Amino acid sequence: MYRYDDFDHRFIDERVAQYRDQVRRRLAGQLSEDEFRPLRLMNGLYLQLHAYMLRVAIPYGVLSSNQLRKLAQIGRRFDRGYGHFTTRQNIQFHWIKLEETPDILAELASVEMHAIQTSGNSFRNTTTDPFAGAAADEIEDPRTYAEIIRQWSTLHPEFSFLPRKFKIAISAATEDRAAVKMHDLGLYLRRNEAGEIGFEVMVGGGLGRTPLLSHTINPFVPRRHLFSYLEAVLRVYNQYGRRDNLYKSRIKILVQSLGPKKFAEEVEAEWNASDREAVALPDTYVREIAAAFAPPNYDRSPTDEGAITRDAAGNSGFARWLKHNIATHKVPDHAIVTISLKPIGETPGDCTSDQMDLIAALADELGHGEIRVTYEQNLVLPHVRRDRLFTLWQKLDAAGLGSSNIGLISDIICCPGMDYCSLATARSIPVAQDLSRHLAAREEAIGNFSIKISGCINACGHHHLGNIGILGVDKNGEEVYQITLGGDAGNDAAIGAILGPAVKSGEVTASIDKLIDVYLDRREGSERFPETYRRIGAKPFKDALYAPR
Amino acid sequence: MQLVTGNRLRDGVPVYFIEGGRWSPALDDASLVDDSKADSLLAEALGGPKPLPVVAPILIEATRQNGHIEGLSLRERIRAQGPTTGPMTHQRLVIPGAS
Amino acid sequence: MLLVEDGTLGEDRWRHLEDDEAVPEDPAITVSLARWLKTRDTLRTHNGKLGLRLPNNAAPEEIAPDLDRLDLIVLNFPKFTDGRAYSQARLLRDRFGYKGELRATGDVLRDQLLFMRRCGFNSFVVGERAVAEEWGKAFGEVDVFYQKAADGTPWVMRQRLGKPN
Numbered sequence: 029m030y031r032y033d034d035f036d037h038r039f040i041d042e043r044v045a046q047y048r049d050q051v052r053r054r055l056a057g058q059l060s061e062d063e064f065r066p067l068r069l070m071n072g073l074y075l076q077l078h079a080y081m082l083r084v085a086i087p088y089g090v091l092s093s094n095q096l097r098k099l100a101q102i103g104r105r106f107d108r109g110y111g112h113f114t115t116r117q118n119i120q121f122h123w124i125k126l127e128e129t130p131d132i133l134a135e136l137a138s139v140e141m142h143a144i145q146t147s148g149n150s151f152r153n154t155t156t157d158p159f160a161g162a163a164a165d166e167i168e169d170p171r172t173y174a175e176i177i178r179q180w181s182t183l184h185p186e187f188s189f190l191p192r193k194f195k196i197a198i199s200a201a202t203e204d205r206a207a208v209k210m211h212d213l214g215l216y217l218r219r220n221e222a223g224e225i226g227f228e229v230m231v232g233g234g235l236g237r238t239p240l241l242s243h244t245i246n247p248f249v250p251r252r253h254l255f256s257y258l259e260a261v262l263r264v265y266n267q268y269g270r271r272d273n274l275y276k277s278r279i280k281i282l283v284q285s286l287g288p289k290k291f292a293e294e295v296e297a298e299w300n301a302s303d304r305e306a307v308a309l310p311d312t313y314v315r316e317i318a319a320a321f322a323p324p325n326y327d328r329s330p331t332d333e334g335a336i337t338r339d340a341a342g343n344s345g346f347a348r349w350l351k352h353n354i355a356t357h358k359v360p361d362h363a364i365v366t367i368s369l370k371p372i373g374e375t376p377g378d379c380t381s382d383q384m385d386l387i388a389a390l391a392d393e394l395g396h397g398e399i400r401v402t403y404e405q406n407l408v409l410p411h412v413r414r415d416r417l418f419t420l421w422q423k424l425d426a427a428g429l430g431s432s433n434i435g436l437i438s439d440i441i442c443c444p445g446m447d448y449c450s451l452a453t454a455r456s457i458p459v460a461q462d463l464s465r466h467l468a469a470r471e472e473a474i475g476n477f478s479i480k481i482s483g484c485i486n487a488c489g490h491h492h493l494g495n496i497g498i499l500g501v502d503k504n505g506e507e508v509y510q511i512t513l514g515g516d517a518g519n520d521a522a523i524g525a526i527l528g529p530a531v532k533s534g535e536v537t538a539s540i541d542k543l544i545d546v547y548l549d550r551r552e553g554s555e556r557f558p559e560t561y562r563r564i565g566a567k568p569f570k571d572a573l574y575a576p577r
Numbered sequence: 578m579q580l581v582t583g584n585r586l587r588d589g590v591p592v593y594f595i596e597g598g599r600w601s602p603a604l605d606d607a608s609l610v611d612d613s614k615a616d617s618l619l620a621e622a623l624g625g626p627k628p629l630p631v632v633a634p635i636l637i638e639a640t641r642q643n644g645h646i647e648g649l650s651l652r653e654r655i656r657a658q659g660p661t662t663g664p665m666t667h668q669r670l671v672i673p674g675a676s
Numbered sequence: 677m678l679l680v681e682d683g684t685l686g687e688d689r690w691r692h693l694e695d696d697e698a699v700p701e702d703p704a705i706t707v708s709l710a711r712w713l714k715t716r717d718t719l720r721t722h723n724g725k726l727g728l729r730l731p732n733n734a735a736p737e738e739i740a741p742d743l744d745r746l747d748l749i750v751l752n753f754p755k756f757t758d759g760r761a762y763s764q765a766r767l768l769r770d771r772f773g774y775k776g777e778l779r780a781t782g783d784v785l786r787d788q789l790l791f792m793r794r795c796g797f798n799s800f801v802v803g804e805r806a807v808a809e810e811w812g813k814a815f816g817e818v819d820v821f822y823q824k825a826a827d828g829t830p831w832v833m834r835q836r837l838g839k840p841n
Contacts, residue, residue, distance in 0.1 A: 033836070035820050035832045035835065035836070036820075038819075038820050039818065039820035039822075039832075042817060042818045042819065042820065043818060045817070046817040046818060049817075050787065053809070054586075055586065055587065055628075056628070057627055057628025058805075058808075058809060061632050061633060063756075063785060063787075066756075066757060067787055075584055075589055075632060076589070077591070077652070077655060077656045078589070078590070078591065078656065078659065078660070079584075079588065079589035079590060080588070080589040124589070125587065125588035125589065126586065126587055126588060126589060127587045127588065149757065149759075179822045179832065179833075180822055180823055182822050183791075183818070183821075183822070184822075184823055185762065185790075185791040185792075185794035185795050185821075185823065185825045186759075186762045186763055186766050186791075186795055186823075186825065187759070187762070188759065188762075188791055189756070189757050189758065189759025189762065189788075189791075190759060263763050263766075266759060266760060266762070266763045267735075267760055267763050267764075271758055271760075301771060302771070303770070303771075306824060307823075307824050309833075310837065312837065313833060313836070313837055316836065375662065446651070446652055446655060447655060447660035447661055447662055448660060452652075455651075455655075455661065455662075457660075457662050458661060458662050461662060505649070505650060505651070507651065
């Protein structure tokens with residue numbers, strides 16, 4: 029994976045010192061809260077209900093075992109012994125003291141990490157495929173480009189005060205595992221007929237109050253001109269994006285109001301007027317960054333598949349785990365392992381410091397020291413030999429990390445909600461916990477399914493993209509939950525539609541149960557929920573949920 | 578009835594204003610005043626020596642029950658008592674009304 | 677009070693004319709964009725130095741043909757969170773080759789100074805607190821940059837390739 033060079037080290041140390049001074053000035057009263065807020069947000073520090081919350085950047089979701097151990101240590105020393113993995117492939121700590129944050133950032137810097145731009149109206153963490161470098165279906169490793177974009181987007185002098193936040197995602201595989209189309213700017217890596225690498229650029233996706241999927245504004249931007257093209261997009265947005273209304277300030281609203289075609293023309297004109305060569309990305313440089321992502325030294329001796337079959341036959345838990353948590357690796361005899369952070373009835377995405385330490389140790393022992401974070405709030409060991417899977421599962425299971433539910437209905441995406449977040453209008457974690465407990469018994473029968481829960485309209489829990497989405501809102505002081513159906517992420521991304529009136533907090537689980545009943549009753553063959561929903565429409569679901577009994 | 582609350586600047590802990598200029602992390606310590614006196618309570622809280630040790634103090638509605646002060650909104654109850662659900666295996670409360 | 681790029685503080689020696697104010701004989705003056713567009717030809721013959729105040733929703737293209745006559749362009753940050761003037765500054769410097777003084781006014785804060793300088797600003801209208809808080813030091817807090825910008829400082833990709841600029 030990418031290692032800091034002297035420039036990166038110097039930068040991060042300077043940045044910690046700069047932030048330390050900003051905190052000092054705030055505590056001394058030289059900075060008002062209004063002045064300090066954007067500064068702390070540029071370093072990922074929010075003020076939440078119970079304490080400050082620090083969101084640490086995990087660039088494109090890639091962690092080394094040492095970094096994960098450092099996160100565990102921070103959880104123990106500065107928080108309450110756990111952290112929460114987010115839908116932006118980051119981790120956040122919910123019980124942080126402002127006065128300790130400079131020290132935390134210094135600790136992070138010691139393992140080449142930071143919290144820069146995990147909040148604020150600038151570039152956020154660029155996300156990508158958690159299976160990058162291991163997936164059988166990728167053109168090239170997208171981490172190279174995610175790292176190049178990470179550096180370019182760090183403290184960009186022109187674009188640090190955009191109308192609103194700006195999220196970029198990149199995928200280089202046939203299957204989109206990064207929900208690219210819901211991003212302000214999405215990149216699909218493409219190879220043209222001449223064999224050159226470039227990017228399909230999609231702009232204007234996003235969730236929140238106005239959920240929209242992005243539009244392609246350029247089918248192929250040559251790799252060499254990545255920076256100049258991105259700057260053209262951002263310059264158009266910085267100048268013309270709305271700043272009068274928080275809810276209309278994302279780029280998606282600008283793209284929507286101009287129309288994708290006109291927006292593309294504006295970008296094209298800006299791009300044509302710019303000096304592309306001044307910021308051209310030379311092949312030699314791409315190769316230099318790509319070298320950091322060279323594959324690990326795989327042990328290519330053959331696996332005894334018979335042994336795996338025997339272990340699975342003798343242990344139904346392991347058999348289930350093999351079925352749901354293992355993906356095909358591009359190298360024979362290897363597997364991509366997803367570690368579920370969704371034990372039944374627990375908080376989605378939470379991980380204790382002890383668990384982090386264990387996962388780091390297992391990554392060292394069995395997975396070349398690499399860990400990934402998924403936007404679905406799970407962890408991945410991308411390179412595990414198949415003949416070590418049983419050992420791995422046993423050790424995970426003993427630590428409460430053996431859940432076999434990846435892609436199933438208890439693999440719920442969920443924001444922290446009103447239990448922690450000052451923006452939330454309702455709780456989301458207890459809803460997820462109750463659903464998971466209740467639906468676990470029949471999740472095998474239900475099959476692939478996504479429930480996504482947000483505790484407010486900002487949609488950190490991606491509820492619009494859930495097969496079933498749940499949005500918690502406040503209605504006259506009471507928590508009620510709006511249900512959307514038919515959403516989907518990935519290649520077939522779709523925004524869910526609101527089913528009807530919101531349901532009361534105590535009725536969420538029973539309501540979802542009824543909707544699942546309709547699906548199981550009406551689905552044909554191996555039809556996924558969005559397909560059934562599109563085929564039969566909303567009415568059968570409405571009837572089941574709202575019909576008088 | 579209303580009281581003044583904010584989060585302590587140095588560590589973010591929710592604190593409650595006591596007439597006379599002090600802040601306490603214990604909700605029961607708060608000065609709970611009639612609505613008619615709320616604005617002057619807030620003014621007193623905001624008028625303390627600068628820099629204020631508390632971020633963005635605001636008025637919230639609360640009542641006194643069985644000798645204890647309680648915020649009216651669920652949000653304020655969570656702020657005062659902590660999350661209704663804990664991290665991994667540390668759960669405390671169940672959701673009201675849920676199965 | 678004015679802060680300049682090298683970190684020193686000074687006084688503003690320009691007169692910033694209202695639109696209905698008569699043009700004085702020869703001191704350095706600035707005018708609004710509206711006035712400039714209306715009376716450009718007369719203003720060009722002004723004896724002293726000439727400056728222009730460009731609102732942050734105006735396209736720099738509008739004044740591109742006049743840049744040879746302008747000694748000062750004042751860009752505005754109505755709120756420090758409104759970053760439009762950063763793009764205006766870069767366009768003026770990088771695309772239209774403006775070489776004169778580029779001044780930041782409005783909600784100019786210490787922790788934005790470095791971004792401003794990188795986008796091409798070289799003077800900053802600041803308040804009294806700039807003295808006590810040693811705002812000049814803000815320019816040197818970070819000296820590793822990951823982007824090419826308008827101030828010509830080396831940036832990391834080119835430094836790694838051995839071609840700093």
